[in-house]
Amino acid sequence: MKEDKQTTYREAVREGIRNAMQKDDRVFLMGEYVGRYGGCFAVSKGLLEAFGNARIIDTPLCESAYTGAGIGAALNGMRPIVEIMTVNFSLLALDQIMNNAATLLHMSGGQFNVPLVIRMSTGGGKQLAAQHSHSLEGWYAHIPGLKVLTPATVQDAYSMIESALNDPDPVLIFENSLLYNSQGTLDTNAKPLPIKKAVVKRPGNDLTILAYGINLFKALDAAEILEKEAIDAEVIDLRALRPLDDETIMNSVKKTHRVMIVDEGWRSGSISAEIMARINEQAFFELDAAMGRVCSAEVPLPYAKHLEDAALPQPVKIAAMARQIMEDA
């Protein structure tokens, strides 16, 4: 693939997988509909033809067993990529992810690491109601032993596949289903950024907006609105929820002295709560105003479009929260 071509997020993930499979015959893809159907979001379309059914494996609907099989294969020398359709379905595999993938290295006294990558879609916005739309990546970020990546950009959608496969421990990648059609530039020769590296996407001086996944773009839209009101927002793409890049976060807080977080998870016990706690612990005296956040409403996501829109973070809500923080003397 040439540099700087406009690529969709979907193609970027696919090319990331293709690249990894070409380089390393231990890599394989396993999940529901990844082969003959071409992937439930068409991510793996064409990979069955390219690599055959021994490496692009259609599984029955048994999230727990095929995720556990991914762990077993990883223990036995492979580099599996397990695809789970949505984060809501991953709950059927939570036992394997939490009780095996995350614990085996520690429980075995360092003898057995699990080099497994699990990809799944996340997030609302497609009117899929309360069993297909949630954002539970913050839950997974609670678990020691896991790494949690949230690629927002086309470049990260591609590069994070390689970063995750190079990691000796289990890595979960959360792809917002609304991002699959988004476009951006992709440099397949770019060296992947370290997993633990948040990126300042829009430098600013007045306040910091921390976001990840699709909400990065909502935050950038909000920054456009705020710019017209002479509020200069700095927008940071967290990229990973575990580990969190405390250094980049605190450096920005030290610069702007005002901070808010956009988090599509529910606010109670959320990753945004964790980030606020860390800022409180590490940079409290840098703050000129109380921290703020925009999260999803604490309801199972509804089907009706106007209700779903109201439940999710939106640029206008982010801008409103930013104004409130700026007004706080």
Added chain:
Amino acid sequence: MDIESARKFYSQMLLIRRFEEKCIELYSSRKIRGFLHLYIGEEAIAVGVMHALSAEDAVISTYREHGHALARGISAKSIMAEMYGKVEGCAGGRGGSMHLFDAKRRFYGGNAIVGGGLPLAVGMALADKMMKRDRVTVCLFGDGAVAEGEFHESLNLASLWQLPVLFICENNYYAMGTALEFSESEVNLSKKAAGYRINSFQVDGMDVTQVAESAKNAVEDIRSGKGPVFLECLTYRFRPHSMFDAELYRKKTEVNAWKDKGPLVTFKKTLEDKGLWSKIKAQEIEDEITKTIDDAVTFAENGTLEPISDLEKFVYSPEEAQ
């Protein structure tokens, strides 16, 4: 049966028995803590199954796995040190009784989530099949696991993909305190496996020679590419589920009836009938085992406590590997 096999079977079963009797003593004197799930009564299965494996094969086990670990060749010293929570333990003191691991012996752990090891076994075997390695993965679990969804999902995958897995169901008739008849609509568990088109057999789990023979045949079939095999080994746990079990759910008469059919007494009788009993020199075996266990306790007592500064080690692989 030759004298050598007879001696090996008897001494391994007796080692497991005496090791666990020592564990009860140490638990009562609070030297070891946590949960302690004893295998006493079920020794023939571990010994028979492990006898059928090569060093290259892999084992995935449960939280009642002292016997599996000992029969697989993990030393009594490193298991006892693990129970003591010492660095010299086979999981560095991180796992305890329920989570014994040994990479050298391809022992992938006691898994304490009932049914949780079955998907791992499927994946291990999938990797071997993909890489065209001549290896078998043995997965041990109890009758309780049969009620779990992971049992059914895993048997389906293993059969669908024709994977080299040997499923060993240790049916001791009780899932903790619930009898099989209150758990299962079909109490013949091998029939359930057969429903997934897996070659399935019921085996007398009290008879070490029968277990060894069945496991050997199963492993040969699996190696020759005939797909997974399921052995339901009928057995009985002589001791309570754990040290906290008042055994309200079963009668003493039932326990005693099973003890009369126990693996050590029946094997002794078999050897007597064959005129081999006097030849294996049982007292010599007993003395060797006493010494092995005394040494293991001394080793564990003298073991090292890991410094608390190492607490967060092994949550992730070392930085240089990342």
